[in-house]
Amino acid sequence: MTGEEKETGGAQRDVMKDGIIEARGLRKVFAGKHGTAVALEALDLTVPRGQITALVGPDGAGKTTFMRLVCGLMKPTAGRLQVADLDVTRRPQQVQDVLSYMPQRFGLYEDLTVLENMELYARLHGVPEDLREQRFRHLLAMTELAAFTGRLAGRLSGGMKQKLGLACTLVRAPKLLLLDEPTVGVDPLSRRELWVILEQMVKEEHLSVLVSTAYMEEAARCRSVFVLNHGRILASGTPDDLSDLAAGCCYRAVPPRGMAMRTLQDKLLDEDAVLDAVPAAGGVRFTTRGRPEELLILRELGLTAQPLVPRLEDGFMMLLKDDEARQAASAGEENVVMPPAENEPAAPPAPAQDAGSAMDAGAPVEIEVRDLVKKFGDFTAVSHTSFDVRRGEVFGLLGPNGAGKTTTFRMLCGLLPATSGRLRVAGVDLRTARTQARANIGYVAQKFSLYGSLSVYENLRFFGGAYGLCGRQLRRRIAAVMEEFHLRGQQDTRADHLPGGYKQRLAMAAALIHEPQILFLDEPTSGIDPLARRAFWQQITHLAARGTTIIITTHFMEEAEYCDRFMIQDHGKLLVLGSPAEIRRRLGRQDDAMDDIFVAIVEQGRGGEHHE
Incomplete structure (x- = not known):
């Protein structure tokens, strides 16, 4: 090996030591009866040590797949992946010994008490008995669960369950903590408390954290952020770096008296020049690369647009819209901006009356x-x-x-x-x-209450029948809701094989099939x-x-x-x-x-x- 090669190899090893997770050319392909699906494509990233890093992206972007690869729960199709300087493919058990993983549905035992759950996870992770008392005392104080050690986990509120799940995950003081959407279904007060705990653990124990989250305000609390879409990294940097991608493009308009904010949002999203719009702080926040005074709806309503400082969500949405536009263009699908099947549909059909x-x-x-x-x-x-x-x-x-x-x-x-x-x-x-x-009444439950073994069409036929529809009327309503919720082409797909966005659409279609x-x-x-x-x-x-x-x-x-x-x-x-x-x-x-x-x-x- 030449001196130059030695120097290069040494530099690469130094880079490896800077990151708790190092991925190079990482690829994951799933094979199925309908062909292959690429979940991750040539991923290159380094997750820094001793800080909180966010992984964000739309449904189906590959976030959970990446986390499961990091845990050694599945093997990559190609590429290199190291965690804490250990090769995950060769040493999955050693990797699992230095990290803790809290998946979206963390397994608390609801018929055990708070303390019994912590004891169980301590035994599973091999935490010596002489270390448990001090560790438990620290975690219970930090999560404010010390007064509830004798309460059954099944009787805790959602926020307390999340904090207990985090405490159980941390009983063994890992080097790396992986959190897959840890605050889903948790109220803002409980979310803030959970983040205070995480930031304290990072400060006190130099813990490295990788968190996948659907909340952009949570990602904005992290030191660095990776934006993932269709298995590829679109961008990475600090929250300020990614916010700056939307600099000079963010505005706020206040709807006229008598118009709902959601209505102005809907009309803005119909404008080709508008990349994103969302109600916020009594008005509608929107992003456009054009001049806001040229937007038809603002001219029609006589509204002025106030410039805003960009935030992380603005940069995130611009990245996604630009990527989808590139993919549509490369596929020869002109004028398609919204994501394909794995994400959400284009704007729904116009309302029957003016909103x-x-x-x-x-x-x-x-x-x-x-x-x-x-x-x-x-x-x-x-x-x-x-x-x-x-x-x-x-x-x-x-x-x-x-x-x-x-x-x-x-x-x-x-x-x-x-x-x-x-x-x-x-x-x-x-x-x-x-x-x-x-x-x-139509009802959409939080978990959608679909029959996973039935196809899209069979679910709609079942729910229509349950609401008393039959014959021609049932067929007409099935056709109508499939059209309205963009389910055509998926009618033979089993509900449990649908991506999250499609499950939501099917649940909405089933709830509205009887026109409640x-x-x-x-x-x-x-x-x-x-x-x-x-x-x-x-x-x-x-x-x-x-x-x-x-x-x-x-x-x-x-x-x-x-x-x-x-x-x-x-x-x-x-x-x-x-x-x-x-x-x-x-x-x-x-x-x-x-x-x-x-x-x-x-x-x-x-x-x-x-x-x-």
Whole structure:
């Protein structure tokens, strides 16, 4: 070996020592009966030591595949992958001994207590007994679970379960921590607490963390970010580096009085020059490489656009849109900008009527709730709650984990009887005619409640039959919803083989097949990337414009901006009810992010005390 070769080899080894994860030319191909699918293509990346690094990308980008390769749970098709200077392919067990992995569905044992779960994972990881007490004490204090060690895991709130999962993952003090969307389905307060814990662990133990997340505000807290799409790295750098990709392209427009923010968003997204648009801080934030004064909708409405400082999500969306445009061009598909089958569809069909205004205050009341109470034994889950929802309104039901919103939601759907109070849905008293009320309701559960072994067409036929449709009417509605939700070409695909975005579309189609007056959506965008959420909300905007009443629960507080009104519950009590603008005015926080407003309302309701 020449001196130059030795110097080069030494430099490469030094680079390897700088990164806790090193991938070079990494490729992963899955073989199936319909051919092969490339999950990762020639991936080159270095994850730095001693810091938190984010991996972001749309559904199906390859994020989970990469993490499973890093864990040694599967082998790469080609390329080189090292973790903590160990070759993963040759030494998977040694790699697994130095890292901890918290997948999306971390396996807590719900019939064991908090402490018993930690003991179990300590034994599984071979943590010596003499080290456990000190480690447990540290983790319990950090996660604020010390007062709950005797509580069964199944009786914890969602936020507490996530913190227990993290504590179990960290019982052995790993060198590397892998987190695959750790805060999906967790409220903003619990998410912030989880991130404080992570940042403290990195500082105290020099822990290296790689986190996959659908929340761009979480990725913005990381030191470095990798953007993945279709198995390729589109860009990497600090959050500021990626934000700067959208510099000079970000603006805000405020809709005229009487127009919902989601309606202005929808109209902006119809403009060819607009790359992205999303309701935020009382207006619509949008990105365009053109001049905003040239946008037709702004000229028609006489609106001015205020320049904004770019954020990470702006750069992320521009990267995705540009990549999809390149792929469409290389495939010879002109004018196609939205992602292909693995992601979300292009904009949905135009609404049957103009969506130019927010919910009509004179519209009939579809849901009437008066003094609603639900008790489980001595525990009061919902305490004397009252509100109305009008036809065509998009109404948000929000709150921290364990707040009582799911219980309220299930009572509204007729899935759970109330203890007391009055509850009318679509003109029907749910206490006396629950079955009749359900005929007017469509319901999309958080996990979509599809039959995985049935095809798309078979699922639609089953749900249509369950709602009383048959013959020509059923065939007509199946054809209509398949067209509306872009399911043609997938009718013979089994539901459990569909990507996440397609499962969401199928669940929506099944819930709407009988043309209900009211649609209930239980965290329908949980774990779905920003690109998919934009397309989903365009569908909701068009449904509301046609007169469908929408009730939605969500942990993405930015989605409260899409609602005509929303309510926030905590410990079963209603804390606030109103439109986004009304609630901002009440708090005097017109320009704050909805996450901050949510946290302020909950903390004020709790009297400044922290408790689960």
